[in-house]
Amino acid sequence: MVARTGELAHGTTKKFLLRCRGKAVExxxxxxxxxxxxxxNRCCHIPISMDWVxxxxxxxxxxxxxxxxxxxxxEPATGECVWGPCFGAFLQGIPLEISGGxxxxxxxxxxxxxxxxx
Numbered sequence: 145m146v147a148r149t150g151e152l153a154h155g156t157t158k159k160f161l162l163r164c165r166g167k168a169v170e171x172x173x174x175x176x177x178x179x180x181x182x183x184x185n186r187c188c189h190i191p192i193s194m195d196w197v198x199x200x201x202x203x204x205x206x207x208x209x210x211x212x213x214x215x216x217x218x219e220p221a222t223g224e225c226v227w228g229p230c231f232g233a234f235l236q237g238i239p240l241e242i243s244g245g246x247x248x249x250x251x252x253x254x255x256x257x258x259x260x261x262x
Contacts, residue, residue, distance in 0.1 A: 146173055146182075147247045154178060155206030159185060159199050162238070164251035171238050171249065172201055174209070176220035182238035182249055183223050187211040188230035209235075 146160040152175035162169045170185040170193065187194050189211065195201050196212030203210050208226070209218040216228035223235035241248045 145246045146249045149180075149242060149245050149247060151247075152180070155202050157195075157199055157201045159195070160249065162249055162251055164253065169251070172199075173238075173240075173247065173249070174201065174220060176206075179221065180240060180242065180247060181220060181223075182240055183209075183235040184238065186236065187213060187216055188225055188233035188235060189214055189216045189228065 147158055152158060152173065154175050154177060157172050157174045159170060159172050162171055171182055172185045173180065173182045185193050185195065190213060192213060194209070194211040196210070201209045203217070209220055210216070214229050216225050216230050218224060218235055219226050223237055225231050225233045236252060239250045239252060241250070
């Protein structure tokens with residue numbers, strides 16, 4: 145469990161760690177307009193953490209996610225880079241399951257196997 149439902153207000157985020165293939169992967173959980181999303185905390189432009197201050201990912205108006213390094217700007221609901229050096233690329237999504245008031249996160253490759261993928 146990475147959080148409880150209702151824990152995050154619109155425009156807020158929470159970092160968490162997943163263990164994927166024996167490695168710790170830093171990810172970010174976010175609430176955008178009442179929906180919950182999660183992405184690996186790694187910019188598409190340069191693979192570094194995106195938060196400009198610890199656990200701060202949203203632009204001031206809470207409309208976009210922005211990387212502190214070169215200003216790559218992402219659509220919160222899709223992870224698509226809509227402005228900056230990685231225009232058109234996508235953040236790596238983290239599959240979520242919401243059940244019984246708990247938000248669970250899964251490694252992307254584990255979720256593919258669970259659904260019969262590669």
